[in-house]
Amino acid sequence: MARSVDAARPWTISRGHAWLLAAPLVFLAIFFLWPLARVVVRGFVDPALGLGNYARIFGDGPYLRVIWNTIETAAAVTAICLVVAYPVAYVMARARGAWLQIMAALIVIPLWTSVVIRSYAWMVVFQRRGVLNDLLLGLGLVDTPVRFLPGSIGVHVGMVHIMLPFMILPLVANMRGIDQTLLRAAEILGANPFNAFLRVFLPLSLPGINAGVALVFMTSLGFFITPALLGGPQHMMAAVLIEQQANVYLNWGLASALASTLLVVTLAIYLFYLRVTGGAAGTAIGR
Amino acid sequence: MITHTLTSRRRLLKSAAAGAAVAVTGFPAILKAAPSQMMIATGGGKLEEAYAKVHFAPYTAKTGIKIVTGPNTSAKLKAMVEAKNYEWDLCQVAAEFAAQAALQGLLEPLDYGVIDKSKMLAGTAHPHFIMSDVAAYHIAWNTKNVKSGAPQNWAEFWKASGRRGLWKRPFQTMEVALMADGVDKDKLYPLDVERAFKSLDKIKSSTLFWNTGAQSAQILIDGEVEVSATWNGRVHDPKLGGAPVDYHFNQALFVSDAWAIPKGAPNKKEAMEFIAMAMSAKNQADFSAIIPYGPTNTAAMPMIDAKIAPALPSSEQNFKKGSFLDVNYWAANGDKVGERFNKWVL
DSSP: OOOOHHHHSOOOOOGGGGGGGHHHHHHHIIIIIHHHHHHHHHHHHSSSSSSHHHHHHTTTSSHHHHHHHHHHHHHHHHHHHHHHHHHHHHHHHHOOHHHHHHHHHHHHGGGGSOHHHHHHHHHHHHSTTSHHHHHHHHTTSOSSOOOOSSSHHHHHHHHHHHHHHHHHHHHHHHHHTSOHHHHHHHHHTTOOHHHHIIIIIHHHHHHHHHHHHHHHHHHHHTOOHHHHHHOOGGGOOHHHHHHIIIIISOOHHHHHHHHHHHHHHHHHHHHHHHHHTTTHHHHHTTO | OHHHHHHHHHHHHHHHTHHHHHHHHHHHHHHHTSOSEEEEEEOOHHHHHHHIIIIIHHHHHHHOOEEEEEEOOHHHHHHHHHHTOOOOSEEEEEHHHHHHHHHTTOBOOOOTTTSOOTTBOTTOBOSSOEEOOBEEEEEEEETTTOOSOOOSSHHHHHHOSSOEEEESSHHHHHHHHHHHTTOOTTOOOSOOHHHHHHHHHTTGGGEEEESSHHHHHHHHHTTSSSEEEEEHHHHHHHHHTTOSEEEOOTTOEEEOEEEEOBTTOTTHHHHHHHHHHHTSHHHHHHHHHHSSOBOSBGGGGGGSOTTTGGGOTTSHHHHTTSEEOOHHHHHHHHHHHHHHHHHHHO
8 A cells, every 4th residue: 555654644743832732641641541550450459469350351251252252243343334334435425515414414413312322222123022023024024023132133233323423434534535536547547437446446545444443343342331231141242241340249350350351452453453554543533 | 358458458549549538538527517418329210219208308307407319339339438438328229239348348337226126027137238128039921921820930930931031140040040940948048059050051042131120021011021030119010000911929039128328428327317217117118108119127017008018028928938038148159150150141
């Protein structure tokens, strides 16, 4: 992938303006880094100093399985989001005027509704006497109501619905910056539309894809409400397990160790992703 | 061992929250002289509405102390006590949680000189918390799906055709699994965990594990299951309202809410007096007239309308059918059994 020097270093802070960062940095240090450090420390000292909590996590308990479930679900949700979002973003990037505004509104308005309410709405849709089953029964496609809940269909659909805007928006932002004359140039040079898309547009939209994928994947790893409401016990995700340890068993040491493990896994996946994409995932979000 | 970890935790926190602690410890001392209001953490909903009517209003009328409420988030209790920064004066929590909190040293010992426990049901007045009601986890069924021959006990519940619902938590579900396998309702503890899982294995594939009480009622009423375990408070009103659901108390497992005071909370004296009043026979009887949870103070029973009594788990005719959940067992073993349960259910 050809990248200009400017694209790799899109923005740097001039020294004279560095002080502007002081307030947000202090805020982050007090309200993010400090509590985070305490969580990490707690994983090693509560209930006793040592690696007891980690021995439990990496032992033969349910914990690794739940973390793996979490990664798997987040990956699937990210993949589905990308496939659904890409054409939408493509159309949106080319839309102008009223159409653009309508599309933007349709994507942004659901963000105003809380995740809890949207998850409950999916319960209404998926339940035994719900909208979807009524439709399927009415059309004669099934004889008895299909059991969607609790189950992985509900979790995936619910999560994709919630995460979709976070894939569409970075893609649109990126695609609107793609110079359309390049596509015309490709066609003039003999590429058919499919080839022009595949060899010119798609590579140019990679920073948008990377940003969307990073955003959706990492947010999905920490999902709580949707899997808790729509998922069965076998679809338990890490956040649900952490909440159970913190709130039900008051087992804060193990909860902290689980949260730290999830954090490390997330960071590791992100760093790996940065390497693979040559840093594009990090820089693209700012555009 | 527990006290040891608490002190080391406290030492850690001391350096951690030094600045904040200095700022807050001055405050409660000023308020202590005469609290103008008390903060009670509750689970909200219908229970809180009933408390407001039965306990809060008379308490305020008598003492002039206003009551405000907030959600009884479990983790918050622990955070408050560790940081010695109190938002709650007392709380209403699930009794099994209270036992867990007591074991971790998060609760103030109750003053049974102020609170009268002489008429309490056996096992309901604990050193650090007092159980305030008796609810039941019991067999219920959808009357359209199960027209005749509703399961009379957990063994029959296990054999019932179709799908059944159970709670996605080990509490209560483990006990029920053991009763289904033939364990006597009065000889459940200490739980034979392996036997319970073997019993659960038999029905795993035909069981819908629900998350919340509301969900258990919904799957019963919608007929998503034939039979389900649920709490009586969840199906009492729907049944009266004509929903296709019925239940009984055979081999019911009795569970409770409890009053407790966070360790070190500033308005301890007033909180004890509040609990004493809430546990009085009159208040308990008034509460059971609104919510179908039975009293734990036996002196309240004669004051209860004979028409209501059959719906209350601790009424004379129902109490002998079931047995109490052993909250101390769960406080000591919940974590380990929970881990096994999570593994089993995955």
